[in-house]
Amino acid sequence: RQRIVVSRELSRLANKPDEKERLLALEKDYQYQAIDTCAGCGLCSMACPVGINTGDLTRHIRQLQNKPHENKAKWAAKHFDGSTKVMKIALDSAHLTRKVIGNQTMTKLVSKVNKLSQGKVGEWRPSMPKANHWLKEATPSHHRYAKKVVYFPSCANRTLGADPDQKDERSLTQLMYDLLDKAGFEVILPKQVADLCCGMPFHSKGFFDQADQKRMQLNQALVSASEDGKWPVLFDTSPCINSANQGIADNLSVYDPVRFAIEHLLPALSIKKSNECISLHITCSTKKAGLEQNMLSLANQLCENIHLPADIACCGFAGDKGFTHPELNESALTGLKQNLPANCRRGISSSRTCEIGLSEHAGIPYQSLYYLLDEVSQAKL
Incomplete structure (x- = not known):
């Protein structure tokens, strides 16, 4: 609602020549507060009485702002395999560097590069994995x-x-x-x-x-x-x-x-439930698909002690926002670590990038729920 109200105010000020200074100040604040740090997850539409998804407004504004970069997007779409190969090389290089200098020094080093590149190079996350070549x-x-x-x-x-x-x-x-x-x-x-x-x-x-x-x-x-x-x-x-x-x-x-x-794996496998305490994070997309209770039910069929942290909705990682605007991820997961039982040593979810931020701010590794399913299952004879 705040994004919508301020957007209307910007439109009003644009037609007021005597309000130009206020317009420029508001546009500057709006860029960061409403555009750059919008997760675009759509959970706002579930909370809104009339189902308005403010993320659609944000994406429309991003479309207008990113017009000058459209050729880069066309190239990336056409050469998607090449783009991911470059990312893997960067991940492998970063992983080797981390092994030599450690996470703390790596974080400081990449933070300086982030500032020099004006945010084009994302921040380093301690739970950043190496590349997958399998x-x-x-x-x-x-x-x-x-x-x-x-x-x-x-x-x-x-x-x-x-x-x-x-x-x-x-x-x-x-x-x-x-x-x-x-x-x-x-x-x-x-x-x-x-x-x-x-x-x-x-x-x-x-x-x-x-x-x-x-x-x-x-x-x-x-x-x-x-x-x-x-x-x-x-x-x-x-x-x-x-x-x-x-x-x-x-x-x-x-x-x-x-x-x-x-529907397909549980009927084909014999399950021996884990008795350890495991934290569950249900992604925004799972909630929007109406599968929140299904995911909780699945987790409870795999583990006797599933913990669902209170007051944690969207994790705020939002694709690559966790790298470019880590403060969004940090804000969304404030209190997560304190919300976990002392005997909770791991977590599960269903989105790889979300799991990076969750691992960092919870202080325990999060991974796909399929790792847990694999651990507790055997083929039916």
């Missing part, structure tokens, strides 16, 4: 099962490896292959998967044409991989499916991690 080595399942699933790994999970502090060093992509094989599924990977994207990285910045282009490309790849909808499609990250759904063909059966686990 997928390029992945091969189709050796077993030929009657059940098949098209697995679409998000660009975040294709790029980011495991949390440096977690015991299981497998990337999520590797774990997914192992878990699906255990459940009796042959894994189908879409062709040229490294170039595919749900469109969200472009849509969130107001590059709507590029977002639509990537959604269309992904839809075509999934239709082909699923043999025109014969096999279900699994997204390993909750926010991605919400974005991709805007361009998905009607004949495709697409699943987020929660629904697929409940």
